[in-house]
Amino acid sequence: MSEPTSSLRIAVPEQTRRVGFRLQPGDRLVVRILIAVLLSMLCAGALVAISGHDPIAAFIALVTGAVGSPHQIGAALNRTTPYLLAGGGVAMCFRAGIINIGAEGQIAVGGMGTAAIALVWSNDLSALATAAALLGGAAAGAVWAGVATAIHLGRRVHEVLATLLLNFVALLLVQQVLAGPLGQFGAGFLQSPLLPRATWLPRIPPFNAHVGFLIAIIAAAALSFTLWRTRFGFALRVAGNSRRAASYAGFSLPLLTWSVMLLAGALAGIAGGIEVLGLHRRLIEGFSLGFGFKAVTVALLGALEPLAIVPAALFVGLLEAGSLSMQRQIGVPSALVVVIEGLTMLFVLAATVRRL
Amino acid sequence: MTDFIAAAIRIATPLMLAALGGILSECAGVFAVGLEGMMLAGAFAAIIGAWASGNDLIGILLSMLGGATIGLAVAIVAVRYGADHMVTGLTANILALGLTSYLLRVAGGGRPIAIHLVPLEAWPIPGLADLPVLGPLLFAQPPLTYLALLGCVVLAIFLTRTQAGLTLRATGENPEAVFTSGAEPLRVRTLAVVACGAIAGLGGAVLSLQQVGTFTDGMTGGRGYLVLAALIVGRWNPWGAAAACLVFGAAEAFEFRLQSFGVPVGSYIVQMAPYLIALAVLAGLGRSSKLPAAIGRPFHTE
Numbered sequence: 141m142s143e144p145t146s147s148l149r150i151a152v153p154e155q156t157r158r159v160g161f162r163l164q165p166g167d168r169l170v171v172r173i174l175i176a177v178l179l180s181m182l183c184a185g186a187l188v189a190i191s192g193h194d195p196i197a198a199f200i201a202l203v204t205g206a207v208g209s210p211h212q213i214g215a216a217l218n219r220t221t222p223y224l225l226a227g228g229g230v231a232m233c234f235r236a237g238i239i240n241i242g243a244e245g246q247i248a249v250g251g252m253g254t255a256a257i258a259l260v261w262s263n264d265l266s267a268l269a270t271a272a273a274l275l276g277g278a279a280a281g282a283v284w285a286g287v288a289t290a291i292h293l294g295r296r297v298h299e300v301l302a303t304l305l306l307n308f309v310a311l312l313l314v315q316q317v318l319a320g321p322l323g324q325f326g327a328g329f330l331q332s333p334l335l336p337r338a339t340w341l342p343r344i345p346p347f348n349a350h351v352g353f354l355i356a357i358i359a360a361a362a363l364s365f366t367l368w369r370t371r372f373g374f375a376l377r378v379a380g381n382s383r384r385a386a387s388y389a390g391f392s393l394p395l396l397t398w399s400v401m402l403l404a405g406a407l408a409g410i411a412g413g414i415e416v417l418g419l420h421r422r423l424i425e426g427f428s429l430g431f432g433f434k435a436v437t438v439a440l441l442g443a444l445e446p447l448a449i450v451p452a453a454l455f456v457g458l459l460e461a462g463s464l465s466m467q468r469q470i471g472v473p474s475a476l477v478v479v480i481e482g483l484t485m486l487f488v489l490a491a492t493v494r495r496l
Numbered sequence: 497m498t499d500f501i502a503a504a505i506r507i508a509t510p511l512m513l514a515a516l517g518g519i520l521s522e523c524a525g526v527f528a529v530g531l532e533g534m535m536l537a538g539a540f541a542a543i544i545g546a547w548a549s550g551n552d553l554i555g556i557l558l559s560m561l562g563g564a565t566i567g568l569a570v571a572i573v574a575v576r577y578g579a580d581h582m583v584t585g586l587t588a589n590i591l592a593l594g595l596t597s598y599l600l601r602v603a604g605g606g607r608p609i610a611i612h613l614v615p616l617e618a619w620p621i622p623g624l625a626d627l628p629v630l631g632p633l634l635f636a637q638p639p640l641t642y643l644a645l646l647g648c649v650v651l652a653i654f655l656t657r658t659q660a661g662l663t664l665r666a667t668g669e670n671p672e673a674v675f676t677s678g679a680e681p682l683r684v685r686t687l688a689v690v691a692c693g694a695i696a697g698l699g700g701a702v703l704s705l706q707q708v709g710t711f712t713d714g715m716t717g718g719r720g721y722l723v724l725a726a727l728i729v730g731r732w733n734p735w736g737a738a739a740a741c742l743v744f745g746a747a748e749a750f751e752f753r754l755q756s757f758g759v760p761v762g763s764y765i766v767q768m769a770p771y772l773i774a775l776a777v778l779a780g781l782g783r784s785s786k787l788p789a790a791i792g793r794p795f796h797t798e
Binding site for chain 2: 187190191239241291294295297300301302304305306308309312313315316319320433436437440471473475476477478479480481482483485486489490493
């Protein structure tokens with residue numbers, strides 16, 4: 141039970157906390173992940189057949205629903221955006237051996253921060269107003285991640301529990317704020333008033349996708365650079381392989397944990413802000429539901445590689461965008477997509493773990 | 497007051513059952529993050545089984561099967577393949593959420609099928625139920641609540657007084673030693689996780705069959721995660737975990753009371769109570785909580 145790393149080989153006692161993820165090294169990783177995706181699609185096909193529908197027809201409806209027209213592609217890109225941003229942050233955490241499941245709460249609080257800024261401070265300079273609102277979202281998301289980090293590091297509560305429990309608190313916090321200061325009175329739903337037009341994200345013409353997708357792509361590239369070309373990224377990778385080695389090399393583990401958690405929180409917060417400014421144009425109740433797990437899904441499906449997360453997030457985004465028209469046309473419940481996501485993850489987990 | 501505690505015990509019943517399963521899994525060295533999904537699958541199987549057969553007992557048995565299925569998925573991926581327990585459990589939860597939502601709609605021909613059954617009624621135990629304080633608390637409860645209380649006794653005896661219980665705990669502390677002594681750690685862990693699923697499935701049956709008589713998407717609402725906290729607070733001891741669950745049950749019962757009295761505190765703030773209590777207690781325990789030594793660490797024979 142040694143802890144092998146490529147360049148550092150240090151005797152590590154058995155009690156060393158077994159950290160995060162050890163992905164199978166080498167290029168077969170891609171093949172393994174593709175096989176996992178294929179297997180889950182086959183299982184999904186069987187489930188469709190059980191429900192008395194034609195799996196091939198359902199699949200065709202799914203694909204055409206996702207990429208059938210420029211507008212549909214745009215809708216799929218919009219769905220992809222938050223998963224890509226939050227998934228990138230989660231991947232960085234996992235790289236460092238920190239299992240951050242809190243993207244959902246960070247997205248919720250980030251959306252709240254964005255909406256609050258947009259409502260109280262808006263001006264005619266659209267770009268400035270939008271940027272300020274998004275920065276507010278990033279700050280709010282980072283604060284929420286910071287709360288989890290403080291509980292984790294300060295009181296030794298496992299980060300999975302700290303982030304998970306805070307997700308529920310965040311959801312309720314947004315509801316409380318919508319029932320109070322940020323809410324639109326008498327709307328019937330828990331929602332904020334429509335945000336000022338100046339803060340809305342511009343749309344990209346033929347697809348009608350908002351520019352959030354471009355922000356997400358740029359963020360993915362920046363994360364890839366950070367992970368592979370900076371001292372911080374190197375420290376993350378060392379810490380993920382062996383905490384002992386990271387300490388020995390002189391990296392401060394608490395500082396690393398704080399930095400990567402705040403980074404992930406800020407990214408998730410921006411994701412929440414983009415949902416609010418680009419898609420809903422107001423803060424609505426439960427807009428972040430399920431996003432936390434999807435961030436984990438795309439992070440692992442992309443093998444914790446920021447650039448590979450782009451196709452992974454597109455896969456999930458396209459599936460979801462297509463599932464609605466599959467439900468409309470064929471009558472297969474769109475909840476099938478959640479099954480596909482769960483199965484894919486199980487297969488990916490089983491297929492990519494490094495066997496000792 | 498007696499009413500309030502009796503309500504807290506009823507509300508805590510699903511948590512207690514899930515905690516019993518979670519103790520089995522975590523003492524064997526596998527984090528029980530999948531409890532949420534096991535409960536959800538159990539709740540679904542229970543309501544479908546009871547509705548289709550017209551017999552609550554069939555529903556209860558099926559709930560164990562539903563939970564055990566999710567447990568098996570976790571066991572295969574986390575135990576056999578040695579994937580990360582936390583993420584595997586989380587994935588199992590999503591799989592359960594997706595499968596139950598999907599099948600609920602398939603059963604209803606596209607829309608969620610509407611099933612409304614009469615919730616399981618209280619079975620007052622003749623004689624004992626008339627005892628002054630203990631009667632209404634312990635002997636006038638619905639059937640699955642008795643099962644949860646009985647389960648605590650059985651599990652406590654199993655873990656401390658039987659050979660199998662000892663092997664299970666040893667597997668969580670030092671699987672290599674268990675292997676050397678001739679037992680199969682992988683088999684022990686697999687069985688423990690599947691049993692955990694079956695028992696947590698019963699907890700789900702309490703939610704659907706005993707508390708409301710229907711199933712809604714994601715009706716477990718994070719209870720599985722609260723149980724994870726209860727396990728740590730209760731130090732993997734059936735009575736300790738049950739007591740912790742009771743605190744969460746009391747928080748929820750208190751919430752209903754507050755709402756019915758029209759207290760001006762924001763209702764969403766009040767709903768945060770169980771999660772905040774869980775966080776506060778975990779933070780309060782800090783480093784004093786001691787996990788089974790080999791928890792989360794995969795076992796490989798070489």
